[in-house]
Amino acid sequence: GENVEQHPSTLSVQEGDSAVIKCTYSDSASNYFPWYKQELGKRPQLIIDIRSNVGEKKDQRIAVTLNKTAKHFSLHITETQPEDSAVYFCAAPGEETSYDKVIFGPGTSLSVIP
C-alpha cells in the first residue's frame, strides 16, 4: 500500500519568510496530491491540490510542486503570516485503483513567529 512521508515534522519561521514542506510517496500510480491545513482543535481543510498532469500549481501565497519521477511533492508558503500557524498534512491516494482513499503524511507543525 501507499506510504507517505513528510518533512520536517516541525518548522518555525519568522513572519514574512517562506516555508517549505516536503512529502514523498511510494505508489508510482498515484496521481492526486492534496494538502490539508488543520488549525488547533479544528477539522482538516483542503488548501491546495495538484494532479499529476501538471508540475506546479499556485494559489496566492501557496504553491505546490510535483516531481513524479522522484515521487515527491512540496508545499511552499511565501510571505508567511501568524495565521498560517497550523499543522499541515500532505496526502496521496492509498490504492492504485481507488483514488478516493487518501493516506496522510504524519504532519508538519508550522509556527510563524511575529
Added chain:
Amino acid sequence: NAGVMQNPRHLVRRRGQEARLRCSPMKGHSHVYWYRQLPEEGLKFMVYLQKENIIDESGMPKERFSAEFPKEGPSILRIQQVVRGDSAAYFCASSGGTENTEAFFGQGTRLTVV
C-alpha cells in the same frame, strides 16, 4: 449544504462502555472515511465505506471496532468495551466518489475514556 456532520462533538465514556460515533456525509456524497487522530499526532486511516459496503477496513483494529454505512441514515463507528487508549479525535470525511475528488472533513468527535 450543511457539510459533513458528526455527532456528538464530545463523548465521554467509562472504560468498558460502548461508544457510537455518527457521521452524515455531505449531500450527494456516497463515500465515507473514518480517521483517528491521537493527541499531537497525525491522521490515521481506519475504514473506507460506501453505502452498505465496507471497501477497506485495513486501518481498523480487528477487535472492538466496527463500522457501517447503511442505505438510510448516517455512518456509524462503533467501539465496544472502550479503553483509555481509545481516547482520540475521530474524524469522518466524505467525497463524491468520482476520481480525484476532494474529501471534506467533519468537525470530529473527541472521545475521552475515563
